[in-house]
Amino acid sequence: MATDFIIEKTTNSRLASVDFSNIQFGHTFADHMLECDYADGKWGAIHIKPYGKLLLSPATTALHYGQSIFEGQKAYRLANGEAAIFRPKMNWERFNKSAKRMCMPEIPQDIFVEGMRKLVGIDKDWISPSKGGSLYIRPFMFATDEYVGIRPSEHYKFIIFCSPVNAYYNDPVKVKIEQHYVRASEGGVGEAKNAGNYGASLYPASLGQAQGYRQLLWTDGKEHKWIEESGTMNVFFVIGDKVITPNLDGSILDGVTRNSVITLLKDKGITVEERRISVDEVVEASRNNTLKDMFGAGTAATIAPIVAIGYNDGELVLPPMETREISTWLLDTLNGIRYGTKEDKFGWMIPALN
């Protein structure tokens, strides 16, 4: 059964005023958004309407008690001219995991995936045509009870809006191993994509940035011994002929890019180990020159090779870019699939709806 949408198209498109070669990440918004409200135990009608501001009560519970979750994914313009979204079902499944952990209602696939396909179909001309360009998609949900007091809200708002973007990092990335602050801990909410995780990371990240590090490399909350993930990326290390990435232990995000990287590497016959990896192991591999590559993997950055890792008062310097065979191959392969120039053998690109 086709999903029903109530569609109100803008009569005042802003598209012609956008210079796609000159957009800053996350600052420009496409013409339309999708909105759907939850009340009386069920989701209501799905509206697609002009992008615009929200009117909220000061007592909106999400603003006070943090029931707020989001996703981030991208649509691309394929070589054949079609618009397609990268693995939207995985984001939908993760969104519902986050919802469950934050005591929020799950959302049907119809609203999340089909709604996104419809929205992107309507705003497909907002996919940035620049090299490395795409349309970043931001689905999110927050509690809308007008109430002061701590309990799960009974009302929620789900919204999807889109933002044309170009490449995220233009220069090589340095990360710093965090040895004091904690992003997430065992039994906490690290694997949920809830707003509070990001709010809590801002202060420690700002300290790292003041020292010249773009992102922190988080370690476990108990001992600061085990590597977890970076700001908005999962991380991979190439040590000898193996690729190692921290296992999903409940405190790191189950990244869609991470999953795609593992799938592509295994398909190429490369050994991938999902396991605990200690700071000591990385330091040791760097010292004995077996640390060949390290990269972050995430929707915004795609594959971001790391040039240096700050640790204690020193820095582990990674091998030069021209030797980074694995990260270069991954970026090339993922881009090929996303822009439709390489075979999409896993069926990852899902077309937008007209």
Ligand SMILES: Cc1ncc(COP(=O)(O)O)c(C=O)c1O
């Ligand atoms: C904390 C964190 N880890 C990892 C990732 C990478 O996940 P994905 O590949 O699904 O974008 C993100 C970005 O969503 C993130 O916010």
